[in-house]
């Protein structure tokens with residue numbers, strides 16, 4: 001296990017809500033200065049100068065609503081309270097339509113060295129359907145500006161499976177994305193979550209979600225297309241140009257290593273206990289103004305929960321689940337409890353066992369949820 005930790009900083013502000021989004025964010029941008037003061041107080045309370053940090057991720061919300069000085073301040077506050085490695089991966093999420101070219105040259109001086117750009121699509125109709133604040137042209141310009149400023153480690157976020165999306169239109173998105181030469185692509189299947197405008201439209205019969213078969217087809221196409229374009233499909237929704245360009249930060253979550261989350265709604269995990277901050281910005285700020293840690297929930301993970309997460313997260317990855325590591329963590333061989341299911345998965349040609357690792361193949365990954373459910377039923 002790695003002795004470095006990761007820090008996630010949540011910036012819960014957006015210009016307006018996207019139609020599919022169930023993340024916590026608010027549109028009252030005037031709260032940003034007070035929010036940053038509260039963030040500094042949280043950092044003061046939880047500082048640990050001996051803890052080595054080698055990834056920092058500013059996510060949201062829309063962190064690119066912060067100006068360059070604010071990003072610089074956040075990183076300085078973090079460096080003053082933790083031991084941030086010289087070569088730490090520092091990612092900032094960017095939304096097209098929020099920044100111009102000078103933003104990126106300014107960012108270079110803050111230490112941000114990786115950008116995750118929420119393009120979602122290069123198709124204006126799809127962007128409108130998703131209620132994104134930008135059009136395809138603005139997304140392309142944002143990418144040009146970022147690359148022009150010298151950022152090389154750039155990830156693009158894309159969404160597929162919007163109602164009525166055809167294979168041809170999704171391939172056009174993938175083609176345009178790869179032409180921009182990013183080092184990483186995250187391609188997410190659209191899920192329609194309760195409480196979102198898309199969910200309401202679905203309930204009223206205004207939209208009909210893509211069926212499972214279409215989604216699986218698009219998933220397989222995505223993997224094959226991006227593989228051919230030189231991307232490694234290293235996690236179910238993530239593709240990188242070689243191992244070196246994998247997201248170090250997100251890999252930590254998939255490896256179940258401890259992480260520290262700061263800001264409203266942020267989660268932390270210390271290897272045994274998981275806790276989360278208040279979702280409400282107001283409660284987050286009120287607690288911190290009276291010197292209290294803004295805790296909403298905390299739970300000590302049971303062995304069963306840890307095992308469930310281990311199986312679920314590892315089967316999402318290219319490398320899959322290491323039998324020795326499983327035994328070391330849970331003190332019994334994986335085969336003892338899951339041998340029968342494992343044999344069935346292998347017999348149905350949905351996965352492989354190589355060098356002591358069990359991984360799902362591409363077809364197996366289309367059944368990931370069912371496979372995980374079956375395995376978890378053996379735990380609970």
Ligand code: SF4
Pocket residue numbers: 013014016017018021022023025060061062095
């Ligand atoms: S920009 Fe991101 S966080 Fe904000 S509403 Fe859209 S999807 Fe949600």
